[in-house]
Amino acid sequence: MTTSAAGDATRTPDVATVRSPVPEVHGTTHTTTRSPDAPEKMQAKAVDFWYGRAQALFDVSMSMRSSHVTACIGPSGCGKSTFLRALNRMYETVPGTKLTGQILLDGDDIFGLDVTALRRRVGMVFQKSNPFPKSIFENVAYGLRVNGGLSRPQIAEQVERSLVRSALWDEVKHKLHQSALGLSGGQQQRLCIARALAVDPEVLLLDEPCSALDPIATAKIEELLLTLADSCTIVIVTHNMQQAARVSDYTGFFLMGRLVEFGRTDKIFQNPARKETEDYITGRFG
Numbered sequence: 001m002t003t004s005a006a007g008d009a010t011r012t013p014d015v016a017t018v019r020s021p022v023p024e025v026h027g028t029t030h031t032t033t034r035s036p037d038a039p040e041k042m043q044a045k046a047v048d049f050w051y052g053r054a055q056a057l058f059d060v061s062m063s064m065r066s067s068h069v070t071a072c073i074g075p076s077g078c079g080k081s082t083f084l085r086a087l088n089r090m091y092e093t094v095p096g097t098k099l100t101g102q103i104l105l106d107g108d109d110i111f112g113l114d115v116t117a118l119r120r121r122v123g124m125v126f127q128k129s130n131p132f133p134k135s136i137f138e139n140v141a142y143g144l145r146v147n148g149g150l151s152r153p154q155i156a157e158q159v160e161r162s163l164v165r166s167a168l169w170d171e172v173k174h175k176l177h178q179s180a181l182g183l184s185g186g187q188q189q190r191l192c193i194a195r196a197l198a199v200d201p202e203v204l205l206l207d208e209p210c211s212a213l214d215p216i217a218t219a220k221i222e223e224l225l226l227t228l229a230d231s232c233t234i235v236i237v238t239h240n241m242q243q244a245a246r247v248s249d250y251t252g253f254f255l256m257g258r259l260v261e262f263g264r265t266d267k268i269f270q271n272p273a274r275k276e277t278e279d280y281i282t283g284r285f286g
């Protein structure tokens, strides 16, 4: 069962503390040219989440800015994937889950939206690449065919566009009709990104997309995410802190179901406000 409470005044998120404006510092983090004043594409407000009677998220409030990369970091089991799956209501496929609080997409409560339409706007890429046992072309065309309404040439055009956006086109353009399962792990993950991009989502959620990949394949995906963020809002879960530092504009640090600290990535990594954050990023635990 899922409920969406319309926000309890006693639990108003402390927005001032989560988004203090911090001067840009360029060190280990990438140099963003994206505007710090971009509108909030998604907002979580006072989200609590339960699997049965076990609470997995406690009062999580976080904003994800339009055309920026937001990373969720924290030790295993701290609720990162749960939070990500809340953003497009993917958890609803798990029986016995419950969410309270608000999640907004462009200011609209996602629980007031048709769930299929929501997931078209907020796409998802999983930890383990999961291409269908079909051709490369059909993997990318899948969502377009499900949605219907496009002619064959339009589908072909969108498949190419998505493969170009996912930086895979040059590697596969000569073998679009071969099985996707013949691709390398890194290529399969970029194919899954292309499949998610094919329906032009406004937000792309990625749950540890590189955890099964070698450093070269990982670097390709990271580079791709930086480019994609110009046209799409990205939320990425990673247990790799260097990755968060390299690709994200904003970082949220989760610990035991709570968002301990949220802010600009350079600030979180160079001058965290909370001791727990510092302990984690300096490798004292996790």
Ligand SMILES: Nc1ncnc2c1ncn2[C@@H]1O[C@H](COP(=O)(O)OP(=O)(O)O)[C@@H](O)[C@H]1O
Residues within 6 Å of the ligand: 051, 054, 056, 074, 075, 076, 077, 078, 079, 080, 081, 082, 083, 094
């Ligand atoms: N399907 C599920 N059923 C029950 N408990 C779950 C399920 N998925 C995750 N959990 C629990 O919720 C907590 C947060 O898990 P998760 O969001 O997967 O953390 P992370 O992604 O940070 O490793 C953990 O205690 C985990 O055991």
Ligand SMILES: [Mg+2]
Residues within 6 Å of the ligand: 080, 081, 082, 207, 237
């Ligand atoms: Mg996880």
